[in-house]
Amino acid sequence: MHPIAIIGSGLAGYNVAKELRKLDKETPLTVITADGGQFYSKPMLSNALASHKLPEAIPLNSAEQMAAQINATVRPHARVTAIEADRHRIRIGNEIISYSKLVLALGADQIRIPLAGDAADAVLSVNSLDDYARFRAAIKDRKSVVIIGAGLIGCEFANDLSAAGYKVDVIDIADQPLPRLLPPAGGALLKAKLAALGVTWHFGTGVQAVDKAGDRLQVTLANGRTVAADVVLSAVGLRPKLELAHAAGLKTRRGIVVDRHLETSAQDVYALGDCAEIEGLVLPFVMPIMHAARALAATLAGKPTAVSYPAMPVLVKTPACPTIVAPPASGAAGEWRVEQNADSVKSLFVDAAGKLLGFALNGTATAERAKLAQQLPPVLD
Amino acid sequence: MRKWECIVCGFIYDEAKGLPEEGIAAGTRWEDIPENWACPECGIAKVDFEMVLMAA
Numbered sequence A: 001m002h003p004i005a006i007i008g009s010g011l012a013g014y015n016v017a018k019e020l021r022k023l024d025k026e027t028p029l030t031v032i033t034a035d036g037g038q039f040y041s042k043p044m045l046s047n048a049l050a051s052h053k054l055p056e057a058i059p060l061n062s063a064e065q066m067a068a069q070i071n072a073t074v075r076p077h078a079r080v081t082a083i084e085a086d087r088h089r090i091r092i093g094n095e096i097i098s099y100s101k102l103v104l105a106l107g108a109d110q111i112r113i114p115l116a117g118d119a120a121d122a123v124l125s126v127n128s129l130d131d132y133a134r135f136r137a138a139i140k141d142r143k144s145v146v147i148i149g150a151g152l153i154g155c156e157f158a159n160d161l162s163a164a165g166y167k168v169d170v171i172d173i174a175d176q177p178l179p180r181l182l183p184p185a186g187g188a189l190l191k192a193k194l195a196a197l198g199v200t201w202h203f204g205t206g207v208q209a210v211d212k213a214g215d216r217l218q219v220t221l222a223n224g225r226t227v228a229a230d231v232v233l234s235a236v237g238l239r240p241k242l243e244l245a246h247a248a249g250l251k252t253r254r255g256i257v258v259d260r261h262l263e264t265s266a267q268d269v270y271a272l273g274d275c276a277e278i279e280g281l282v283l284p285f286v287m288p289i290m291h292a293a294r295a296l297a298a299t300l301a302g303k304p305t306a307v308s309y310p311a312m313p314v315l316v317k318t319p320a321c322p323t324i325v326a327p328p329a330s331g332a333a334g335e336w337r338v339e340q341n342a343d344s345v346k347s348l349f350v351d352a353a354g355k356l357l358g359f360a361l362n363g364t365a366t367a368e369r370a371k372l373a374q375q376l377p378p379v380l381d
Numbered sequence B: 001m002r003k004w005e006c007i008v009c010g011f012i013y014d015e016a017k018g019l020p021e022e023g024i025a026a027g028t029r030w031e032d033i034p035e036n037w038a039c040p041e042c043g044i045a046k047v048d049f050e051m052v053l054m055a056a
Helices: A011-023 A040-049 A063-069 A129-139 A152-163 A184-197 A243-247 A286-300 A364-373
Strands: A004-007 A030-032 A073-075 A082-084 A089-092 A095-098 A099-102 A109-110 A144-148 A166-170 A201-204 A209-214 A216-221 A226-229 A232-236 A238-241 A255-260 A268-273 A276-278 A314-316 A323-326 A335-341 A342-352 A356-363 B004-007 B012-014 B053-056
Touching: A004 A011, A004 A364, A011 A030, A011 A286, A040 A129, A040 A152, A063 A073, A082 A152, A082 A243, A099 A286, A129 A232, A144 A216, A144 A226, A152 A166, A152 A184, A152 A314, A184 A201, A184 A335, A184 A342, A184 A356, A216 A232, A255 A268, A268 A286, A323 A364, A323 B053, A342 A364, A356 A364
Parallel strands: A004 A030, A004 A099, A030 A073, A099 A268, A144 A166, A144 A232, A166 A201, A255 A276
Antiparallel strands: A082 A089, A089 A095, A109 A238, A209 A216, A216 A226, A314 A323, A323 A356, A335 A342, A342 A356, B004 B012, B004 B053
Protein backbone atom coordinates (compact mmCIF):
# COMPACT_ATOMS: atom_id res chain seq x y z
CA MET A 1 0.00 0.00 0.00
CA HIS A 2 1.33 3.42 -0.91
CA PRO A 3 1.87 5.83 1.98
CA ILE A 4 -0.05 8.91 2.86
CA ALA A 5 2.43 11.65 1.94
CA ILE A 6 2.58 15.01 3.67
CA ILE A 7 4.61 17.82 2.14
CA GLY A 8 5.69 20.25 4.82
CA SER A 9 6.87 19.87 8.41
CA GLY A 10 5.43 23.00 10.00
CA LEU A 11 2.65 22.95 12.55
CA ALA A 12 0.16 22.05 9.81
CA GLY A 13 2.06 19.07 8.42
CA TYR A 14 3.13 17.59 11.73
CA ASN A 15 -0.19 18.15 13.45
CA VAL A 16 -2.04 16.31 10.69
CA ALA A 17 0.40 13.45 11.25
CA LYS A 18 -0.03 13.52 15.02
CA GLU A 19 -3.82 13.65 14.79
CA LEU A 20 -3.84 10.87 12.20
CA ARG A 21 -1.79 8.63 14.47
CA LYS A 22 -4.42 8.97 17.18
CA LEU A 23 -6.90 7.38 14.78
CA ASP A 24 -4.70 5.14 12.63
CA LYS A 25 -1.40 3.76 13.86
CA GLU A 26 -0.69 1.56 10.84
CA THR A 27 -1.03 3.30 7.47
CA PRO A 28 2.45 4.12 6.15
CA LEU A 29 3.17 7.82 6.40
CA THR A 30 5.88 9.90 4.77
CA VAL A 31 6.64 13.52 5.63
CA ILE A 32 8.72 15.37 3.03
CA THR A 33 10.12 18.76 3.87
CA ALA A 34 12.53 21.26 2.35
CA ASP A 35 13.40 22.31 5.93
CA GLY A 36 15.32 20.41 8.59
CA GLY A 37 12.23 18.57 9.77
CA GLN A 38 12.41 19.72 13.38
CA PHE A 39 9.11 20.21 15.18
CA TYR A 40 8.97 23.72 16.57
CA SER A 41 6.57 26.49 17.35
CA LYS A 42 6.83 29.15 14.69
CA PRO A 43 4.83 31.68 16.73
CA MET A 44 7.59 31.56 19.33
CA LEU A 45 10.22 32.86 16.91
CA SER A 46 8.94 36.39 17.45
CA ASN A 47 9.39 36.32 21.21
CA ALA A 48 12.44 34.10 21.57
CA LEU A 49 14.70 36.95 22.73
CA ALA A 50 12.44 37.79 25.66
CA SER A 51 12.26 34.13 26.61
CA HIS A 52 16.08 33.89 26.36
CA LYS A 53 15.97 31.17 23.73
CA LEU A 54 18.76 30.63 21.23
CA PRO A 55 17.62 29.33 17.82
CA GLU A 56 19.04 25.88 18.55
CA ALA A 57 16.96 25.68 21.74
CA ILE A 58 13.67 26.32 19.95
CA PRO A 59 13.02 22.92 18.29
CA LEU A 60 11.03 20.61 20.52
CA ASN A 61 11.95 17.49 18.56
CA SER A 62 14.42 16.62 15.82
CA ALA A 63 13.35 15.05 12.53
CA GLU A 64 14.46 11.66 13.92
CA GLN A 65 12.43 12.09 17.10
CA MET A 66 9.40 13.10 15.08
CA ALA A 67 9.77 10.07 12.80
CA ALA A 68 9.70 7.83 15.88
CA GLN A 69 6.87 9.71 17.55
CA ILE A 70 4.52 9.65 14.56
CA ASN A 71 5.77 6.34 13.13
CA ALA A 72 6.63 7.90 9.80
CA THR A 73 9.41 8.27 7.31
CA VAL A 74 10.62 11.87 7.57
CA ARG A 75 12.61 13.24 4.64
CA PRO A 76 14.31 16.50 5.66
CA HIS A 77 15.97 18.81 3.13
CA ALA A 78 13.99 17.21 0.31
CA ARG A 79 12.22 19.54 -2.09
CA VAL A 80 9.26 18.16 -3.99
CA THR A 81 9.60 19.34 -7.56
CA ALA A 82 6.33 18.13 -9.08
CA ILE A 83 2.95 16.67 -8.22
CA GLU A 84 1.46 14.24 -10.72
CA ALA A 85 -2.02 14.03 -9.24
CA ASP A 86 -3.50 11.91 -12.02
CA ARG A 87 -0.86 9.23 -11.33
CA HIS A 88 -0.92 9.62 -7.54
CA ARG A 89 2.75 10.37 -7.33
CA ILE A 90 5.19 13.17 -6.60
CA ARG A 91 8.71 13.84 -7.72
CA ILE A 92 11.75 14.91 -5.76
CA GLY A 93 13.98 15.62 -8.74
CA ASN A 94 14.35 12.25 -10.43
CA GLU A 95 13.01 10.30 -7.49
CA ILE A 96 9.37 9.25 -7.68
CA ILE A 97 7.19 8.63 -4.63
CA SER A 98 3.73 7.14 -5.07
CA TYR A 99 1.05 8.06 -2.57
CA SER A 100 -2.42 6.93 -1.62
CA LYS A 101 -3.35 10.39 -0.39
CA LEU A 102 -1.34 13.60 -0.48
CA VAL A 103 -1.43 16.48 1.99
CA LEU A 104 -0.04 19.88 1.02
CA ALA A 105 1.11 21.73 4.12
CA LEU A 106 3.44 23.99 2.19
CA GLY A 107 3.07 27.15 4.21
CA ALA A 108 3.61 30.65 2.93
CA ASP A 109 6.46 32.90 1.88
CA GLN A 110 7.24 36.29 3.32
CA ILE A 111 6.31 38.85 0.70
CA ARG A 112 9.35 40.83 -0.41
CA ILE A 113 8.77 44.27 -1.79
CA PRO A 114 11.20 45.30 -4.51
CA LEU A 115 13.85 47.65 -3.13
CA ALA A 116 16.56 49.68 -4.77
CA GLY A 117 20.05 50.08 -3.36
CA ASP A 118 23.27 48.10 -3.21
CA ALA A 119 22.27 46.27 -0.02
CA ALA A 120 18.71 45.31 -0.99
CA ASP A 121 19.72 41.67 -0.90
CA ALA A 122 20.93 42.07 2.69
CA VAL A 123 17.33 42.51 3.86
CA LEU A 124 16.25 39.52 5.94
CA SER A 125 12.87 38.00 6.62
CA VAL A 126 11.84 35.30 9.07
CA ASN A 127 9.40 32.57 8.21
CA SER A 128 11.23 29.45 9.36
CA LEU A 129 13.61 28.27 12.02
CA ASP A 130 16.50 28.47 9.54
CA ASP A 131 15.57 32.05 8.67
CA TYR A 132 15.46 32.86 12.35
CA ALA A 133 18.91 31.40 12.99
CA ARG A 134 20.26 33.63 10.20
CA PHE A 135 18.53 36.64 11.70
CA ARG A 136 19.91 35.96 15.18
CA ALA A 137 23.40 35.56 13.75
CA ALA A 138 23.02 38.89 11.95
CA ILE A 139 21.92 40.82 15.05
CA LYS A 140 24.45 39.24 17.38
CA ASP A 141 26.60 41.97 18.93
CA ARG A 142 24.80 44.59 16.83
CA LYS A 143 22.58 47.34 18.13
CA SER A 144 19.89 48.46 15.72
CA VAL A 145 17.23 46.93 13.51
CA VAL A 146 14.89 48.50 10.98
CA ILE A 147 11.65 46.57 10.52
CA ILE A 148 9.68 47.04 7.30
CA GLY A 149 6.01 46.45 8.11
CA ALA A 150 3.95 47.21 11.23
CA GLY A 151 1.68 44.19 10.99
CA LEU A 152 1.50 41.33 13.44
CA ILE A 153 4.99 39.94 12.84
CA GLY A 154 6.57 43.38 12.60
CA CYS A 155 5.02 44.51 15.89
CA GLU A 156 5.95 41.30 17.69
CA PHE A 157 9.56 41.52 16.56
CA ALA A 158 9.65 45.24 17.39
CA ASN A 159 8.54 44.47 20.95
CA ASP A 160 10.93 41.55 21.35
CA LEU A 161 13.97 43.37 19.94
CA SER A 162 13.28 46.60 21.77
CA ALA A 163 12.79 44.83 25.11
CA ALA A 164 16.12 43.07 24.51
CA GLY A 165 17.88 46.44 24.17
CA TYR A 166 17.98 46.96 20.40
CA LYS A 167 17.24 50.32 18.83
CA VAL A 168 14.23 49.59 16.64
CA ASP A 169 12.69 51.63 13.81
CA VAL A 170 9.48 50.41 12.18
CA ILE A 171 8.32 51.64 8.78
CA ASP A 172 4.85 51.19 7.31
CA ILE A 173 2.84 52.91 4.62
CA ALA A 174 -0.22 52.79 6.88
CA ASP A 175 -0.68 55.35 9.64
CA GLN A 176 -0.77 52.98 12.63
CA PRO A 177 0.43 49.55 13.74
CA LEU A 178 -1.75 46.53 12.87
CA PRO A 179 -3.71 48.61 10.35
CA ARG A 180 -5.81 45.67 9.18
CA LEU A 181 -6.57 44.35 12.66
CA LEU A 182 -7.00 47.33 14.98
CA PRO A 183 -9.37 50.29 14.78
CA PRO A 184 -7.58 53.63 15.30
CA ALA A 185 -7.96 53.87 19.11
CA GLY A 186 -6.38 50.46 19.65
CA GLY A 187 -3.68 51.25 17.12
CA ALA A 188 -2.90 54.46 18.95
CA LEU A 189 -2.44 52.67 22.29
CA LEU A 190 -0.20 49.99 20.79
CA LYS A 191 1.80 52.70 19.03
CA ALA A 192 2.23 54.67 22.26
CA LYS A 193 3.16 51.66 24.39
CA LEU A 194 5.77 50.41 21.93
CA ALA A 195 7.10 53.96 21.55
CA ALA A 196 7.47 54.13 25.34
CA LEU A 197 9.51 50.93 25.12
CA GLY A 198 11.80 52.69 22.66
CA VAL A 199 10.40 51.85 19.22
CA THR A 200 10.62 54.67 16.65
CA TRP A 201 7.73 54.64 14.18
CA HIS A 202 7.78 55.92 10.60
CA PHE A 203 4.20 55.83 9.35
CA GLY A 204 2.70 56.92 6.06
CA THR A 205 5.83 56.16 4.11
CA GLY A 206 7.41 53.21 2.37
CA VAL A 207 10.98 52.06 1.93
CA GLN A 208 12.71 52.92 -1.32
CA ALA A 209 16.25 51.70 -0.97
CA VAL A 210 18.69 49.93 1.30
CA ASP A 211 22.34 50.81 0.79
CA LYS A 212 25.63 49.92 2.40
CA ALA A 213 27.05 52.54 4.73
CA GLY A 214 30.35 51.27 6.04
CA ASP A 215 29.55 48.11 8.01
CA ARG A 216 26.01 49.32 8.55
CA LEU A 217 22.99 49.85 6.33
CA GLN A 218 21.18 52.99 5.32
CA VAL A 219 17.47 52.78 4.66
CA THR A 220 15.99 55.48 2.46
CA LEU A 221 12.29 56.16 2.94
CA ALA A 222 9.84 57.37 0.32
CA ASN A 223 9.49 60.62 2.30
CA GLY A 224 13.17 61.31 1.74
CA ARG A 225 14.37 60.55 5.25
CA THR A 226 17.10 58.05 5.95
CA VAL A 227 17.46 55.65 8.86
CA ALA A 228 20.71 53.91 9.76
CA ALA A 229 20.61 50.32 11.00
CA ASP A 230 22.77 47.25 11.45
CA VAL A 231 20.10 44.89 10.18
CA VAL A 232 16.91 45.30 8.12
CA LEU A 233 14.03 42.87 8.63
CA SER A 234 11.16 42.71 6.15
CA ALA A 235 7.79 41.68 7.59
CA VAL A 236 5.21 43.00 5.17
CA GLY A 237 3.00 39.94 4.96
CA LEU A 238 2.64 36.34 3.86
CA ARG A 239 1.82 34.88 0.48
CA PRO A 240 0.70 31.22 0.28
CA LYS A 241 3.12 28.96 -1.57
CA LEU A 242 1.27 28.14 -4.76
CA GLU A 243 3.93 27.27 -7.33
CA LEU A 244 3.83 23.49 -6.85
CA ALA A 245 0.03 23.33 -6.83
CA HIS A 246 -0.25 25.70 -9.74
CA ALA A 247 2.22 23.74 -11.84
CA ALA A 248 0.24 20.58 -11.08
CA GLY A 249 -2.93 22.19 -12.40
CA LEU A 250 -4.62 22.45 -9.00
CA LYS A 251 -7.10 25.26 -8.59
CA THR A 252 -5.56 28.24 -6.81
CA ARG A 253 -6.75 31.71 -5.95
CA ARG A 254 -5.14 33.53 -3.03
CA GLY A 255 -4.32 30.08 -1.65
CA ILE A 256 -4.70 26.51 -2.84
CA VAL A 257 -8.46 26.19 -3.09
CA VAL A 258 -9.92 23.40 -0.95
CA ASP A 259 -13.45 22.37 -0.05
CA ARG A 260 -14.78 21.90 3.47
CA HIS A 261 -13.12 18.48 3.52
CA LEU A 262 -9.83 20.22 2.71
CA GLU A 263 -9.66 18.46 -0.65
CA THR A 264 -8.14 20.36 -3.55
CA SER A 265 -9.47 20.27 -7.11
CA ALA A 266 -7.45 17.06 -7.55
CA GLN A 267 -8.80 13.85 -6.07
CA ASP A 268 -6.94 12.55 -3.00
CA VAL A 269 -4.89 15.75 -2.73
CA TYR A 270 -5.60 17.85 0.35
CA ALA A 271 -4.23 21.13 1.68
CA LEU A 272 -4.30 23.00 4.98
CA GLY A 273 -2.50 25.70 6.88
CA ASP A 274 -0.99 28.88 5.52
CA CYS A 275 -1.10 27.62 1.90
CA ALA A 276 -4.81 26.74 1.82
CA GLU A 277 -7.91 28.77 1.01
CA ILE A 278 -11.21 27.54 2.45
CA GLU A 279 -14.35 29.37 1.35
CA GLY A 280 -12.25 32.41 0.51
CA LEU A 281 -10.42 32.37 3.83
CA VAL A 282 -6.65 32.19 4.16
CA LEU A 283 -5.94 32.17 7.90
CA PRO A 284 -2.24 31.90 8.77
CA PHE A 285 -2.72 31.21 12.49
CA VAL A 286 -2.32 28.20 14.76
CA MET A 287 -5.93 27.79 15.85
CA PRO A 288 -7.35 27.20 12.36
CA ILE A 289 -4.49 24.83 11.62
CA MET A 290 -5.46 22.71 14.62
CA HIS A 291 -9.12 22.55 13.62
CA ALA A 292 -8.18 21.70 10.05
CA ALA A 293 -5.63 19.08 11.17
CA ARG A 294 -8.23 17.24 13.26
CA ALA A 295 -10.83 17.21 10.51
CA LEU A 296 -8.34 16.15 7.86
CA ALA A 297 -6.88 13.40 10.06
CA ALA A 298 -10.36 11.92 10.43
CA THR A 299 -10.92 12.12 6.69
CA LEU A 300 -7.58 10.45 5.99
CA ALA A 301 -8.45 7.73 8.50
CA GLY A 302 -11.58 6.91 6.50
CA LYS A 303 -14.21 9.05 8.17
CA PRO A 304 -14.89 12.05 5.90
CA THR A 305 -15.11 15.09 8.16
CA ALA A 306 -15.80 18.68 7.19
CA VAL A 307 -13.84 21.39 8.95
CA SER A 308 -15.61 24.06 10.93
CA TYR A 309 -14.06 27.02 12.69
CA PRO A 310 -15.35 28.58 15.88
CA ALA A 311 -14.51 32.18 16.67
CA MET A 312 -10.72 32.24 16.83
CA PRO A 313 -9.28 35.32 18.53
CA VAL A 314 -5.61 35.90 17.73
CA LEU A 315 -3.18 36.88 20.46
CA VAL A 316 -0.60 39.43 19.34
CA LYS A 317 2.57 38.85 21.33
CA THR A 318 3.33 42.46 22.23
CA PRO A 319 3.78 42.33 26.03
CA ALA A 320 4.24 46.13 26.10
CA CYS A 321 0.59 46.33 25.09
CA PRO A 322 -1.22 42.97 25.32
CA THR A 323 -3.45 42.73 22.25
CA ILE A 324 -6.07 40.22 21.14
CA VAL A 325 -8.00 40.55 17.90
CA ALA A 326 -10.99 38.77 16.42
CA PRO A 327 -11.59 40.66 13.18
CA PRO A 328 -15.14 40.76 11.81
CA ALA A 329 -15.73 38.77 8.64
CA SER A 330 -14.64 40.56 5.49
CA GLY A 331 -17.42 42.84 4.32
CA ALA A 332 -19.46 42.46 7.53
CA ALA A 333 -21.83 45.40 8.07
CA GLY A 334 -21.48 47.13 11.39
CA GLU A 335 -19.53 49.71 13.32
CA TRP A 336 -16.78 49.87 15.92
CA ARG A 337 -17.79 50.89 19.42
CA VAL A 338 -14.81 51.90 21.47
CA GLU A 339 -14.33 52.21 25.22
CA GLN A 340 -10.97 53.39 26.37
CA ASN A 341 -8.94 54.62 29.28
CA ALA A 342 -5.26 55.28 29.83
CA ASP A 343 -4.09 51.68 29.58
CA SER A 344 -6.89 49.90 27.84
CA VAL A 345 -8.95 49.98 24.68
CA LYS A 346 -11.96 47.76 24.14
CA SER A 347 -13.21 47.93 20.54
CA LEU A 348 -16.34 45.98 19.71
CA PHE A 349 -17.60 45.57 16.16
CA VAL A 350 -21.39 45.28 16.30
CA ASP A 351 -24.11 45.10 13.68
CA ALA A 352 -27.29 47.18 13.56
CA ALA A 353 -29.05 44.73 15.87
CA GLY A 354 -26.27 45.05 18.44
CA LYS A 355 -24.80 41.60 17.76
CA LEU A 356 -21.07 41.27 18.34
CA LEU A 357 -19.24 40.39 15.09
CA GLY A 358 -15.65 41.06 16.06
CA PHE A 359 -13.41 42.71 18.60
CA ALA A 360 -9.99 44.15 19.28
CA LEU A 361 -8.74 44.31 22.86
CA ASN A 362 -5.66 46.18 24.09
CA GLY A 363 -4.14 46.35 27.53
CA THR A 364 -6.25 45.28 30.51
CA ALA A 365 -9.29 44.83 28.25
CA THR A 366 -7.68 41.57 27.06
CA ALA A 367 -9.04 39.96 30.25
CA GLU A 368 -12.46 39.96 28.55
CA ARG A 369 -11.33 37.72 25.68
CA ALA A 370 -13.04 34.51 26.74
CA LYS A 371 -16.33 36.16 27.65
CA LEU A 372 -16.49 38.11 24.39
CA ALA A 373 -15.33 35.20 22.23
CA GLN A 374 -18.36 33.21 23.36
CA GLN A 375 -20.62 35.89 21.87
CA LEU A 376 -18.96 35.84 18.45
CA PRO A 377 -20.38 33.94 15.48
CA PRO A 378 -18.30 31.03 14.23
CA VAL A 379 -15.83 31.86 11.46
CA LEU A 380 -16.97 28.80 9.48
CA ASP A 381 -20.12 27.12 10.76
CA MET B 1 -0.17 24.36 42.86
CA ARG B 2 1.65 24.19 39.54
CA LYS B 3 1.77 26.05 36.23
CA TRP B 4 1.91 24.52 32.76
CA GLU B 5 2.97 26.29 29.60
CA CYS B 6 1.72 25.56 26.11
CA ILE B 7 4.73 24.74 24.00
CA VAL B 8 3.21 26.20 20.85
CA CYS B 9 1.82 29.55 21.94
CA GLY B 10 3.13 30.12 25.45
CA PHE B 11 -0.28 30.12 27.11
CA ILE B 12 0.08 29.36 30.82
CA TYR B 13 -2.37 27.27 32.78
CA ASP B 14 -2.09 28.09 36.47
CA GLU B 15 -3.71 25.43 38.64
CA ALA B 16 -4.22 27.96 41.42
CA LYS B 17 -6.29 30.21 39.16
CA GLY B 18 -7.96 27.61 36.96
CA LEU B 19 -9.93 28.94 34.00
CA PRO B 20 -13.25 29.97 35.51
CA GLU B 21 -14.42 31.50 32.23
CA GLU B 22 -14.13 28.03 30.67
CA GLY B 23 -15.75 26.27 33.59
CA ILE B 24 -12.47 25.05 35.11
CA ALA B 25 -12.51 26.04 38.77
CA ALA B 26 -9.55 27.56 40.57
CA GLY B 27 -7.45 24.80 42.08
CA THR B 28 -8.16 22.26 39.33
CA ARG B 29 -5.15 19.99 38.89
CA TRP B 30 -3.78 19.49 35.39
CA GLU B 31 -4.60 15.80 35.62
CA ASP B 32 -8.25 16.62 36.27
CA ILE B 33 -8.73 18.75 33.15
CA PRO B 34 -10.73 16.79 30.54
CA GLU B 35 -8.63 15.06 27.90
CA ASN B 36 -10.61 16.77 25.13
CA TRP B 37 -9.69 20.20 26.46
CA ALA B 38 -7.55 22.28 24.11
CA CYS B 39 -5.36 25.31 24.60
CA PRO B 40 -7.72 28.30 24.63
CA GLU B 41 -5.26 30.42 22.68
CA CYS B 42 -3.94 28.14 19.95
CA GLY B 43 -6.10 25.03 20.02
CA ILE B 44 -3.33 22.50 20.60
CA ALA B 45 -4.86 19.44 22.27
CA LYS B 46 -4.20 18.61 25.90
CA VAL B 47 -3.09 15.06 25.09
CA ASP B 48 -0.18 16.24 23.00
CA PHE B 49 0.18 19.56 24.76
CA GLU B 50 3.67 18.65 25.95
CA MET B 51 3.26 21.21 28.65
CA VAL B 52 6.25 22.40 30.55
CA LEU B 53 6.15 22.00 34.30
CA MET B 54 7.11 25.46 35.46
CA ALA B 55 7.12 25.28 39.22
CA ALA B 56 6.45 22.59 41.78
